[in-house]
Every structure is written in structure tokens, then in C-alpha cells.
Amino acid sequence: MRGKERLRRNKWQLAVLLLVLLVQCFYISQKSGYHMDELLTFELANAEYNPWIVPTQPVGRLAKFMQQEIYEDSLGDTLGNIWDTVVDVLQNRGASKLLSYKADVYEQPVWISREQFHEYITVGERDGFNYLSVYFNVKDDNHPPLYFMLVHTLSSLFRDRISPWMGCVFNLAAVLGCCILLFALGRLLAACRYVQAETGERWGLGSALLYGCSCGAIATTVFIRMYGVLTFFCMLSLYLHLRKWLGAQAGTGENFMKKNKALILVTALGFWTQYFFLFYCLLLALATAILLFRGGRRKETFCYMRSMVIAAAVGVAVYPFGVKHILSSGRGVEAIGNLMSGLSGYGERLLAFGRILWERTLGLRPVGTAVVAVLLVIGTVLALWKRRKTCAKRGGDRGPDRNDAARGGDQGSDPSGTVRGGGQGSDQSDTVCGGVGRRAWRRLAWLLVFPPAGYFLLAARMSPYMVDRYIMPVFPFAAMALTGIMLYLWSRLGPAGESSVLWTLLAVSCVSVFTYDGEYLYKGYGTQLGMARELSSLPCVCVYEGYGFYDNLLEFQTYDRTLLVKPSELAGREDIAELPEVIVLCKQNVEDTETVWETLAGYGLRQKSWVIRGNGVYGDIVAHFVNDSLQGETPEAPAQ
Numbered sequence: 001m002r003g004k005e006r007l008r009r010n011k012w013q014l015a016v017l018l019l020v021l022l023v024q025c026f027y028i029s030q031k032s033g034y035h036m037d038e039l040l041t042f043e044l045a046n047a048e049y050n051p052w053i054v055p056t057q058p059v060g061r062l063a064k065f066m067q068q069e070i071y072e073d074s075l076g077d078t079l080g081n082i083w084d085t086v087v088d089v090l091q092n093r094g095a096s097k098l099l100s101y102k103a104d105v106y107e108q109p110v111w112i113s114r115e116q117f118h119e120y121i122t123v124g125e126r127d128g129f130n131y132l133s134v135y136f137n138v139k140d141d142n143h144p145p146l147y148f149m150l151v152h153t154l155s156s157l158f159r160d161r162i163s164p165w166m167g168c169v170f171n172l173a174a175v176l177g178c179c180i181l182l183f184a185l186g187r188l189l190a191a192c193r194y195v196q197a198e199t200g201e202r203w204g205l206g207s208a209l210l211y212g213c214s215c216g217a218i219a220t221t222v223f224i225r226m227y228g229v230l231t232f233f234c235m236l237s238l239y240l241h242l243r244k245w246l247g248a249q250a251g252t253g254e255n256f257m258k259k260n261k262a263l264i265l266v267t268a269l270g271f272w273t274q275y276f277f278l279f280y281c282l283l284l285a286l287a288t289a290i291l292l293f294r295g296g297r298r299k300e301t302f303c304y305m306r307s308m309v310i311a312a313a314v315g316v317a318v319y320p321f322g323v324k325h326i327l328s329s330g331r332g333v334e335a336i337g338n339l340m341s342g343l344s345g346y347g348e349r350l351l352a353f354g355r356i357l358w359e360r361t362l363g364l365r366p367v368g369t370a371v372v373a374v375l376l377v378i379g380t381v382l383a384l385w386k387r388r389k390t391c392a393k394r395g396g397d398r399g400p401d402r403n404d405a406a407r408g409g410d411q412g413s414d415p416s417g418t419v420r421g422g423g424q425g426s427d428q429s430d431t432v433c434g435g436v437g438r439r440a441w442r443r444l445a446w447l448l449v450f451p452p453a454g455y456f457l458l459a460a461r462m463s464p465y466m467v468d469r470y471i472m473p474v475f476p477f478a479a480m481a482l483t484g485i486m487l488y489l490w491s492r493l494g495p496a497g498e499s500s501v502l503w504t505l506l507a508v509s510c511v512s513v514f515t516y517d518g519e520y521l522y523k524g525y526g527t528q529l530g531m532a533r534e535l536s537s538l539p540c541v542c543v544y545e546g547y548g549f550y551d552n553l554l555e556f557q558t559y560d561r562t563l564l565v566k567p568s569e570l571a572g573r574e575d576i577a578e579l580p581e582v583i584v585l586c587k588q589n590v591e592d593t594e595t596v597w598e599t600l601a602g603y604g605l606r607q608k609s610w611v612i613r614g615n616g617v618y619g620d621i622v623a624h625f626v627n628d629s630l631q632g633e634t635p636e637a638p639a640q
Helices: 002-010 009-027 034-044 059-069 075-095 114-123 132-136 146-158 166-192 195-212 215-222 225-245 262-274 277-294 298-319 321-327 330-340 346-362 366-394 400-405 438-462 466-494 493-514 523-536 548-556 593-602
Strands: 111-113 541-545 559-566 582-585 605-611 621-626
Touching: 002 009, 009 166, 009 195, 009 215, 009 346, 034 111, 034 114, 034 548, 059 330, 111 114, 111 366, 114 548, 114 559, 132 146, 146 166, 146 262, 146 366, 166 195, 166 215, 166 225, 166 466, 195 215, 195 466, 195 493, 215 225, 215 346, 215 466, 215 493, 215 621, 225 262, 225 277, 225 438, 225 466, 277 438, 277 493, 298 321, 321 330, 330 438, 346 438, 346 466, 346 493, 438 466, 438 605, 466 493, 523 548, 523 605, 541 548, 582 593, 593 605
Parallel strands: 541 559, 541 582
Antiparallel strands: 111 559, 582 621, 605 621
């Protein structure tokens, strides 16, 4: 019976979760290609001790050492080699074989085989569950290792393959977890009499519905990076803080004096996920410590601060490279430089990120803007009509006084009849919503609003690019705030007004689902990849600038072999002149394509046909070249 009662109580929550699950799974299934950072995620997670693809050094120093000096056919021999290496390093330090080992570095870019590209981004038979490799790879990156270890775990279970689901599943779980936390936050506030029970349920349902089906949540799910997990840890941190802050009012007896292990763990996990977690965590900790101290909870203040210091120590001890990443890496120095630049250009950045937040929360493309406006008007009109109809039945023109329940009755008391709520220092003569004082509401607002608002302001100032991923953790807070505002305003229309909020939010969510702009899906890349498979027997020359070739790693694991060259490195390559046929992939950021084509003509290569003429999802130019004087010859790949 208890299970049936729980199911009956949570039926609407389960319905929202099912709807969110269906929406997110649909968009995951639509994902065809990858952002270069997404493929870098797979490489950092799965390339064994080889964090970067370097055209002049296809095998890293440590990867070569492991292949030639450590791995054996039997586990015992491999472990023996590891022990000998450890002893050698302890005895000889810099003169040890490991630390003095040299990689094969070539003067010019060399051909990389399809097998090597496949090994970069997938887990093979031998390198599964190798978390030390992941740790080594990301220490030279600007991100902590947790998310990459999650991706590596799933890649180790499904080896020799790459799929959007292998990265998106963690983001999907994070979005669903955020929805569950939104339900829990609504019920927690109702249990502490900050809102009435029905309002708390509607707040949680509406927030989860608006967030889970929003364009922001879709982007969070389909973008295979750590921002979905980061969002979940921000929400979970808030929930744990509020449970302890409101423990006495909720009747759980929780406080910051003891049992802070979960709080410490979540704080450390957030740090190991993404450094932007520090924006939210530090602001939440600051607000909590000040409110505890000013509320006379001095012992709790000390215990809380001690727990945060322990979390920081654990986080840095497990991953000390994070300090270097934040303070002295390229990205860290850039972020600090942006912060130190003050207000220069800040208004423009705030407007850009504000527009992103608005659009990602409500799906407001031009058509969507008009639809949402109409829905809000219709919802208000329906609420007014229902209120008038209800009042007419009761024989009066005034709706029920919502504060009656707050001043007495079972909305403001526990089963024993004792009035609960108000919090520390609340004024019961000035009750609002569910019955607590305005002072208690103001304190709660600091915890609810200050950390995400501060996060947004810091991210807008310090982010390297004005894109949505840096403010993804703010999306559920925006949904919670918008739902709360709508409930507060429409509650003036009586119970019918609050009910209308959910139906309006459901309609807004449908607008968001159908107006998602498709970012991070890269629909159509399957066509480009299919053409690569049809021409898989041919070599490929990729001409690129920067690191743009990461977009095309799936194609490179399809072609026979690939040469990665910049335009300045294309001249003087005798190995290209010896190719009877070749696919040339010229990246969009290569400006002087005419010179590239002239250089190829100088090798005797004639363009046979276009494969893709700059109209692909990445703007690539892909062409099939032949050397008429060498037709019929099939030269072997050059030795490396």
C-alpha cells in the first residue's frame, strides 16, 4: 500500500519526468555530428596516454613508453614491468628510463592511419577502465577529470565504438536529476511553510516542466561536455544547503553542526567536474556563512566553514593540477584577465548572455515570441474567467483570502496543532505566502537568488566565448524563478490562477521543444560521413588552421590514412605527388583556398569531382583529386 500511495502522490511528477525523458531522447537521436570539443572529450577520455593529436608526433612520449616498455601478453609480466619502472624512477629520478624516454618527432606532418584515429577516440581490447590514462590526459587540459572518467567508463563497456548516447546519457541523467531536485525544493519550501502545500507542488512541477523541456535543457543534454553534470551539482548543492538551513522548520532536525559528509562530497565532485562550479559554490558558501552568523547560529557557522575548508582540501589533494589550471593556464589567465578588465565591454557581454538565457529558457525565436505572448494572455484570461465563475457560485465577488490559511488552520500548523514556520527571527504578524515572516523570506531569497545571479554575472565577464554552455547551470534557476513569479502574480486570481500557471507552462514548454534551433545536433553530417565511407579506400589530405581538424575525426577513422597539414606545410610534399587518387578536405577557416588548389595542381593532381562544396554542416570543401599520370598505381603508405 505504501508503494501505491507514493505512486499516487507522485503521479504528476512521474508524468513530467516521462515527458522530459521523451523530449531529450528524441533530440539525442537527432544528433549526427559533433562539436570539436565533443570529439576532444572522447579523445581525452579514451586515447591512452595521448591527450593531443599532433601531426608531427602521432604517438605521444608516454604512450610510446607504455606500448614498448610496459605492456606484455600476460598481466603478470605487465605488472612486473610497472614495478621495475617505479623502482627505477625512485632510484634514478630524472635519469630513469621513463623520465628520459623520447618520443618520435618528425620535421613535417606524417600520415596517420585510420586505425590510429580510431584508437584516439575509442577504447580497445587492452585499455579499458584505465582511469590513470584519463587523469594523465586531462592534466594538460584546462578541465578536471570527472566527466571524462564517466565517458571513459561507458566507452570501456561498449568498446570500439562512438555514439552520441555514450556522452549524452550522463547529461540526460543530470537534467532528470535537476527536475527531481526542483520537485524536492518545492516540497521542502512547503514543509517549512514558506509556501502552501499546493503551491509548493505546483512550483516544483512548473519549474521542472519549464526547465526539462526548454531549449536550454536540450542543449545541455546533446552537448557532450561536462556542463550538464555541473548544473546538477549546483542544484544538489543548493538542495543540501537548504535542507540543513531549514532543518528545524522541516522537522528533520538537520543542521550544519554534524553529518556534512554529503555536502563535502558534492562540493569536491563539483570542483572535479568544471572550475566554473567555484563561481556558484563560493557565492553560496558566502551567503550561507553570513546568514548563519547574523542569525546567531555561531557554532553552525564554524562547523560549516570547517566543512568547506575540508572540501577544498580534498578537492585539491585529489587533483592538484586544478590550481595550476585556474591560476596559470592559458584559459585561467584569460579568465582572470577578463575579470580584471573591469566594465570595459561588459554591457555588451551582459546583453548577449541575457539574450541567450531568455531564449534558452523560453525558446523565443521570432515565432515563439508571439506564441508565448499569446499563451500568457490566454492563461490570464482563463484564470480571470475561472475566478469569476467560482466567485459567482459562492455568491460573492471576492475570491478566497489566501492568508486565512496562513493565519490559522492546518496550512500553518503541524498535525499536533502547533504553528510552525517563520524561521529564525521571523515576524509572525507579517506573514506571507505559507505563513513565514518577510524576514525569513528575505534570508531565503539570498540563498536562492544571490549564487545563481552572481554566477551569471561572473560567467558573463570571465567566459572566453559568448555561448550558452558557460551559463547552462543558470537555466534551472531561471525556470524556478519564472515559475515562482507567475505563481505569485496569478495566485491573486485564486486557486484557478495557480492551476492555469501549469497549463500555460506546459504550452510554453511545447513552444520550446518545437523551436529549438538545432545547435549541437549537426544534422546532415551523416551525409558527409557516408561519402567518406564510400571513398574509404582513398587517402585524405586535410588542410586546416588552428585545431579545426577535430571536427572530422570520424571521417579520418574511415579514410585509409590522413595527412593533417596547414596551408604553409602543403608545399614540397613529394608523397602527395605520388598519390594516384586523394580526397582533399579544406576546412572553412582556410582563407586562401585558391593557393591550396594551385599547389595541388603543381603535384599533377586534377580535380575529378566535388564531394562537398562548402555546404556541409562545418562549411568544409571536400574534393576528389586524381593524378592522370599515375592512374592504376596503388602506392603503399609511406613508412613512418
